[in-house]
Amino acid sequence: xxxxxxxxxxxxxxxxxxxxxxxxxxxxxxxxxxxxxxxxxxxxxxxxxxxxxxxxxxxxxxxxxxxxxxxxxxxxxxxxxxxxxxxxxxxxxxxxxxxxxxxxxxxxxxxxxxxxxxxxxxxxxxxxxxxxxxxxxxxxxxxxxxxxxxxxxxxxxxxxxxxxxxxxxxxxxxxxxxxxxxxxxxxxxxxxxxxxxxxxxxxxxxxxxxxxxxxxxxxxxxxxxxxxxxxxxxxxxxxxxxxxxxxxxxxxxxxxxxxxxxxxxxxxxxxxxxxxxxxxxxxxxxxxxxxxxxxxxxxxxxxxxxxxxxxxxxxxxxxxxxxxxxxxxxxxxxxxxxxxxxxxxxxxxxxxxxxxxxxxxxxxxxxxxxxxxxxxxxxxxxxxxxxxxxxxxxxxxxxxxx
Amino acid sequence: xxxxxxxxxxxxxxxxxxxxxxxxxxxxxxxxxxxxxxxxxxxxxxxxxxxxxxxxxxxxxxxxxxxxxxxxxxxxxxxxxxxxxxxxxxxxxxxxxxxxxxxxxxxxxxxxxxxxxxxxxxxxxxxxxxxxxxxxxxxxxxxxxxxxxxxxxxxxxxxxxxxxxxxxxxxxxxxxxxxxxxxxxxxxxxxxxxxxxxxxxxxxxxxxxxxxxxxxxxxxxxxxxxxxxxxxxxxxxxxxxxxxxxxxxxxxxxxxxxxxxxxxxxxxxxxxxxxxxxxxxxxxxxxxxxxxxxxxxxxxxxxxxxxxxxxxxxxxxxxxxxxxxxxxxxxxxxxxxxxxxxxxxxxxxxxxxxxxxxxxxxxxxxxxxxxxxxxxxxxxxxxxxxxxxxxxxxxxxxxxxxxxxxxxxxxxxxxxxxxxxxxxxxxxxxxxxxxxxxxxxxxxxxxxxxxxxxxxxxxxxxxxxxxxxxxxxxxxxxxxxxxx
Numbered sequence: 001x002x003x004x005x006x007x008x009x010x011x012x013x014x015x016x017x018x019x020x021x022x023x024x025x026x027x028x029x030x031x032x033x034x035x036x037x038x039x040x041x042x043x044x045x046x047x048x049x050x051x052x053x054x055x056x057x058x059x060x061x062x063x064x065x066x067x068x069x070x071x072x073x074x075x076x077x078x079x080x081x082x083x084x085x086x087x088x089x090x091x092x093x094x095x096x097x098x099x100x101x102x103x104x105x106x107x108x109x110x111x112x113x114x115x116x117x118x119x120x121x122x123x124x125x126x127x128x129x130x131x132x133x134x135x136x137x138x139x140x141x142x143x144x145x146x147x148x149x150x151x152x153x154x155x156x157x158x159x160x161x162x163x164x165x166x167x168x169x170x171x172x173x174x175x176x177x178x179x180x181x182x183x184x185x186x187x188x189x190x191x192x193x194x195x196x197x198x199x200x201x202x203x204x205x206x207x208x209x210x211x212x213x214x215x216x217x218x219x220x221x222x223x224x225x226x227x228x229x230x231x232x233x234x235x236x237x238x239x240x241x242x243x244x245x246x247x248x249x250x251x252x253x254x255x256x257x258x259x260x261x262x263x264x265x266x267x268x269x270x271x272x273x274x275x276x277x278x279x280x281x282x283x284x285x286x287x288x289x290x291x292x293x294x295x296x297x298x299x300x301x302x303x304x305x306x307x308x309x310x311x312x313x314x315x316x317x318x319x320x321x322x323x324x325x326x327x328x329x330x331x332x333x334x335x336x337x338x339x340x341x342x343x344x345x346x347x348x349x350x351x352x353x354x355x356x357x358x359x360x361x362x363x364x365x366x367x368x369x370x371x372x373x374x375x376x377x378x379x380x381x382x383x384x385x386x387x388x389x390x391x392x393x394x395x396x397x398x399x400x401x402x
Numbered sequence: 403x404x405x406x407x408x409x410x411x412x413x414x415x416x417x418x419x420x421x422x423x424x425x426x427x428x429x430x431x432x433x434x435x436x437x438x439x440x441x442x443x444x445x446x447x448x449x450x451x452x453x454x455x456x457x458x459x460x461x462x463x464x465x466x467x468x469x470x471x472x473x474x475x476x477x478x479x480x481x482x483x484x485x486x487x488x489x490x491x492x493x494x495x496x497x498x499x500x501x502x503x504x505x506x507x508x509x510x511x512x513x514x515x516x517x518x519x520x521x522x523x524x525x526x527x528x529x530x531x532x533x534x535x536x537x538x539x540x541x542x543x544x545x546x547x548x549x550x551x552x553x554x555x556x557x558x559x560x561x562x563x564x565x566x567x568x569x570x571x572x573x574x575x576x577x578x579x580x581x582x583x584x585x586x587x588x589x590x591x592x593x594x595x596x597x598x599x600x601x602x603x604x605x606x607x608x609x610x611x612x613x614x615x616x617x618x619x620x621x622x623x624x625x626x627x628x629x630x631x632x633x634x635x636x637x638x639x640x641x642x643x644x645x646x647x648x649x650x651x652x653x654x655x656x657x658x659x660x661x662x663x664x665x666x667x668x669x670x671x672x673x674x675x676x677x678x679x680x681x682x683x684x685x686x687x688x689x690x691x692x693x694x695x696x697x698x699x700x701x702x703x704x705x706x707x708x709x710x711x712x713x714x715x716x717x718x719x720x721x722x723x724x725x726x727x728x729x730x731x732x733x734x735x736x737x738x739x740x741x742x743x744x745x746x747x748x749x750x751x752x753x754x755x756x757x758x759x760x761x762x763x764x765x766x767x768x769x770x771x772x773x774x775x776x777x778x779x780x781x782x783x784x785x786x787x788x789x790x791x792x793x794x795x796x797x798x799x800x801x802x803x804x805x806x807x808x809x810x811x812x813x814x815x816x817x818x819x820x821x822x823x824x825x826x827x828x829x830x831x832x833x834x835x836x837x838x839x840x841x842x843x844x845x846x847x848x849x850x851x852x853x854x855x856x857x858x859x860x861x862x863x864x865x866x867x868x869x870x871x872x873x874x875x876x877x878x879x880x881x882x883x884x885x886x
Contacts, residue, residue: 324824325810330808332803335829341822
């Protein structure tokens with residue numbers, strides 16, 4: 001018998017009580033919190049989610065999880081590491097452990113995660129990891145709406161490098177609320193590439209927080225793909241804690257139905273000579289609602305900062321809503337900072353150009369959408385992953401046409 | 403040594419606020435603090451009709467329910483304001499009715515002279531009619547007759563309440579309702595005076611209408627209320643310029659400006675704000691909490707806001723446009739300069755409701771010393787605003803390494819056919835540009851003034867000529883002492 005999540009791990013119900021997070025609904029940020037103004041959680045708070053149990057019977061990995069060539073698969077079901085479904089050989093330089101979850105850091109959602117997360121899936125990278133690490137987080141509610149709190153910790157030592165792919169998917173059943181937290185530490189001169197895909201069912205909730213620290217000379221490359229869910233938020237907070245650190249954070253989303261998708265990024269430049277680049281692009285269809293908030297904070301000491309940010313959204317129909325809030329908060333004078341944002345629909349001239357070459361309107365639109373999102377996807381440094389994510393978008397377009 | 407002394411003296415002169423003087427005129431003051439009695443006092447002083455008093459009281463009662471909940475979302479820091487420690491009404495004593503300018507208190511006229519508004523001359527000059535507001539009450543209105551003949555109503559709002567109650571009743575509070583925000587509610591309760599403008603159908607107002615506001619009596623919050631209505635097919639350009647005497651205590655200023663443009667009408671509203679910004683340590687200075695909003699009610703209407711904000715220790719100001727009519731246009735041009743310990747949180751809101759509505763936002767923020775300068779703007783495209791178009795450009799310039807420049811735009815789109823564009827950059831004056839100027843014999847300050855003026859050119863160009871000249875000088879003066 002598998003252990004019950006709440007009673008058997010060291011941070012059980014008592015811990016939740018001590019943190020004051022139970023009942024968890026009282027712990028959700030309200031609409032008056034500025035960072036949540038575009039993403040109200042009313043629909044989430046209406047559902048009585050129960051804490052997840054791991055004893056649900058899962059022995060297959062859902063079909064929409066891509067196969068990353070040569071990657072090591074690590075599987076989480078309802079936030080619990082499942083050795084029986086995972087690969088064991090992580091390759092040289094990577095160690096897996098089950099860390100305790102540090103309490104009380106960050107937002108209320110992170111605290112909620114800390115209170116309920118069974119244990120952290122901790123990866124320790126020392127040296128250059130040969131294999132891509134593919135973490136598959138499966139939400140399985142079964143007959144009752146379920147809340148799950150996956151926790152991932154990645155530490156890349158000085159000079160180390162690793163590529164991580166995360167697939168967040170769900171199994172059929174009742175709705176679930178996934179509240180994953182990823183803590184990532186990039187050591188001096190280290191390089192971490194992390195590609196996250198959220199492809200969940202239209203009734204599922206996903207509020208993810210990524211807390212990234214990049215030390216001097218380190219590089220962090222993140223990509224976040226969003227392809228649905230009832231309400232998805234990917235919040236990425238990056239602190240540059242050493243000089244010459246470099247962040248590239250990109251993403252793409254494609255929404256239909258009544259999906260709500262929120263990307264919130266905060267880049268904190270505290271020291272000189274760091275760079276950050278962000279490109280986020282999305283298409284919206286149906287009655288969906290896309291939110292992008294990007295904040296760049298440049299502290300007084302962070303001279304010679306170069307920070308760029310672009311968000312563009314494309315409307316595919318009448319009905320969606322796009323809210324965008326790029327934000328610059330700058331206290332140093334010798335900096336180059338810029339942000340750009342734009343929304344619009346497909347240019348009829350482009351459609352005409354393709355139609356004149358014998359391409360039917362639907363295919364033409366798909367081509368243009370793919371081309372539009374490619375700006376973001378092309379930023380993915382790993383070629384195999386780039387193709388996989390591109391294919392996922394292609395799949396979304398096909399489903400939309402069908 | 404002589405040279406050193408001379409330099410020191412020059413620096414002292416520059417540092418002193420040019421317009422910092424106090425005119426000693428007996429004031430007719432309301433009792434200190436805010437209560438229904440104060441409001442009744444203000445209303446009685448102005449001999450207002452019952453409906454006006456009721457409106458004020460309604461606002462006051464609503465204000466009480468806000469229980470001192472000032473908006474805190476702006477990037478501004480200031481001590482808590484004690485609303486009971488202010489005087490809400492102060493009128494210069496004057497003879498009951500003024501027949502001509504000769505009857506105006508000579509001391510008042512003296513003040514205007516120092517400010518550079520020679521009323522007597524201005525009547526003759528350039529066709530500018532000046533409605534001078536001196537501590538809340540308009541004391542002299544010039545060119546009134548000429549405008550009256552054409553059907554233009556340009557008068558203090560207190561007068562309009564009596565003479566044109568139907569217009570005031572219809573439009574007052576229709577763009578900024580009394581419940582709009584904390585400061586607008588306060589203003590609705592205690593507003594003392596301001597300007598009222600009505601341009602009749604099809605008339606192109608032949609002169610720039612202009613008002614100078616002046617804060618004079620110690621501890622007097624100023625609560626102007628301006629209402630401008632441009633009827634179908636009309637055009638008006640309105641100028642507002644401000645200077646204030648030097649004070650140690652913070653002075654509160656909460657004005658409300660409402661603009662209404664009907665079919666095919668156009669309103670151009672320009673402001674140069676140069677209130678006392680406080681000294682180098684941030685002591686004193688004006689708290690400026692202004693609600694300015696225009697409604698493009700009619701089709702093809704246009705509202706254009708231009709502002710040059712150089713003064714005040716705290717600026718909280720978002721001149722906005724509600725684009726209701728089809729094909730209506732809203733424009734916002736802003737230069738905000740903060741130096742020393744000034745803080746400005748300013749921007750605009752463009753609410754697109756009608757079809758083919760267009761808006762353009764050009765904002766230039768310059769931050770020097772230990773100042774903070776924030777652009778905060780909203781572009782909202784409603785679901786029915788087919789073909790709406792927005793272009794936003796926000797540039798910030800940092801001078802020195804102890805100041806801050808922030809850009810916080812909100813872009814909310816609900817219509818697929820709309821196009822929105824937003825661009826923002828932040829940078830400093832490039833060393834190359836400075837070097838180039840210095841090499842050609844300019845002083846550091848002249849060079850900075852020149853470069854900053856170039857940076858702001860797009861905005862300054864939209865000002866009427868009279869203002870543009872003043873504004874260019876202001877840009878230079880505001881930044882004095884910020885470099886080197």
